[in-house]
Amino acid sequence: MSDQLTQKIQQDFDRIALLQPVQWNHNNHYHSFLLKQLPPHCEKILDIGCGTGVFSRLLAQRADQVTAVDLSPKMIEVAQQQSQSYPNIDFQVADILQWQFPVEYFDAIASIATVHHLPLEVLLPKIQTALKPGGKFLILDLVKSEGIQDILSDAVAVPLHLTLQLLKNKRLRPTPEAIAVWQEHGSTDKYLTRSQAKQIYLKSLTGAKITKHLFWRYSVVWEKSLAAS
Structure with missing residues (x-):
């Protein structure tokens, strides 16, 4: 990823951090799903791309220590302000590709x-190294639709999206400011299809479970072998 693109992404998320938060979105809809995939007890968890720390705070209720990393200084500033009652979260401003994985x-x-912002061929080996044997790697990311099955899934997702937007956020559409900021950010985004995701992850993470979800998301759940060293 070029320095210019990295800088643009950082600036985009500095702006996004200042948007009015919403109660429901396509990411937090799957928080409970991800939490269910965690090992029974966690001493240490890493949250990559933590944003304003919403998921980090949920992780902090399940672990002794959470390290939460984000490229955006403004995101980390907001996260720290909103997480003062969570002393077990260590928020860090960093480019995860340059971060020193233990x-x-x-x-x-x-x-x-x-992860759609990151070169997976660089990131995944770092993840494998940093996990303890028996540790879990959990991804939720955006997916590009392909084929009739995804078209049918999208047809179900659209009215459900509108219903939940109205019920949870009390409006059908985001604010004009939010639409403008997200459209600008999305102009450089590129997403994997489900087929591409399976090909990439299964090549590096043997036994990974890749699942397509509603609301244009896919998940990856991978457990590092206990025999790994």
Whole structure:
């Protein structure tokens, strides 16, 4: 990823951090699903692309220590302000590709709506190294639709999206400001199809479970072998 693109992504998320938060979105809809995938007890968890720390705070209720990393200084600033009652979260401003991953340190590593910005061929070996044997890697990310099955899934997702927007957020559409900021950010985004995701992850993470979800998301759940060293 070029320095210019990295800078643009950081600036985009500095702006996104200042948007009015919403109660429901396509990412937090799957928080409970991801939490169910965690090991029974976690000493240390890494949250990659933590944003304003919403999921980090949920992880902090399940672990002794959470390290939460984000490229955006403004995101981390907001996260720290909103997480003062969670002393077990260590928020850090960092480019995760330049971050020093410790060896066999984390019981779980999670990332929501972040890995489409990153070269997976660089990131995944770092993840494998940093997880303890038996540790879990959890991804939720955006997916590009392909084929008739995804078209049918999208047809179900659209009215459900509108219903939940109205019920949870009390409006059918985001604010004009939010629409403008997200459209600008999305102009450089590229997403994997389900087929591409399976090909990439299964090549590096043997036994990974890749699942397509409603609301244009896919998940990856992978457990590092206990025999790994």
